[in-house]
Amino acid sequence: MSISENRAVILQTFKDRRPAAKLIAVSKRQPDERLDEALACGQRIFGENRIQEAQEHWQERRAAYPDLELHLIGPLQTNKVKEAVALFDVIHTLDREKLAVKLGEEMAAQNKAVPCLIQVNTGEEEQKSGISAQNLPDFLDFCRHTCGLPIMGLMCIPPIDAPAALHFAFLKKIAGENALSDLSMGMSEDYPKALDLGATMIRVGSGFFGERAL
Numbered sequence: 001m002s003i004s005e006n007r008a009v010i011l012q013t014f015k016d017r018r019p020a021a022k023l024i025a026v027s028k029r030q031p032d033e034r035l036d037e038a039l040a041c042g043q044r045i046f047g048e049n050r051i052q053e054a055q056e057h058w059q060e061r062r063a064a065y066p067d068l069e070l071h072l073i074g075p076l077q078t079n080k081v082k083e084a085v086a087l088f089d090v091i092h093t094l095d096r097e098k099l100a101v102k103l104g105e106e107m108a109a110q111n112k113a114v115p116c117l118i119q120v121n122t123g124e125e126e127q128k129s130g131i132s133a134q135n136l137p138d139f140l141d142f143c144r145h146t147c148g149l150p151i152m153g154l155m156c157i158p159p160i161d162a163p164a165a166l167h168f169a170f171l172k173k174i175a176g177e178n179a180l181s182d183l184s185m186g187m188s189e190d191y192p193k194a195l196d197l198g199a200t201m202i203r204v205g206s207g208f209f210g211e212r213a214l
């Protein structure tokens with residue numbers, strides 16, 4: 001299927017389930033012609049997981065498409081915070097205190113408030129980044145009151161071998177407990193379920209663009 005057909009299918013799923021949700025087209029490791037095809041279909045919200053690739057993909061295209069909205073969905077190193085704050089409109093992967101401190105300093109320096117989501121390690125996986133649910137209230141308080149960050153919600157990447165729905169429902173529950181409204185959850189394989197369970201932003205890569213380069 002073409003990008004335009006893929007996009008139509010996804011947006012139809014939104015219509016039936018959660019019309020106000022946002023479709024983030026994940027453009028990592030996709031060739032330039034697919035990015036342009038997506039733009040030609042009217043897609044303006046894109047997700048990337050590496051700073052340098054995001055700059056290569058979007059810095060120039062942004063001049064032609066001022067309504068572009070770029071979301072960072074991959075891990076952020078503290079030495080890349082300056083570039084991230086300059087380029088992105090939303091950061092989904094706030095996952096540790098050191099990063100929160102840096103983001104606060106850099107947003108102040110650039111006089112730019114970039115809305116952030118806190119990544120929650122819902123599966124308590126050792127190798128995965130993210131705040132544990134139990135530490136979320138303290139971390140949220142630290143981000144807001146010590147670092148001055150605009151926190152809009154939560155993000156999760158469920159463990160590969162677990163039923164994603166359980167993690168989506170759990171993320172929704174702790175978002176409610178902490179009075180956070182935005183939920184970034186659901187990818188190509190499971191986004192309809194994520195929409196049913198309250199996602200306000202889904203991150204779809206291969207299901208939107210087709211298979212990625214390795």
Ligand SMILES: *Cc1c(COP(=O)(O)O)cnc(C)c1O
Binds near residue numbers: 187
């Ligand atoms: C790559 C990626 C996606 C998109 O994955 P697909 O399975 O291609 O939809 C979503 N979220 C994150 C954090 C990613 O790194």
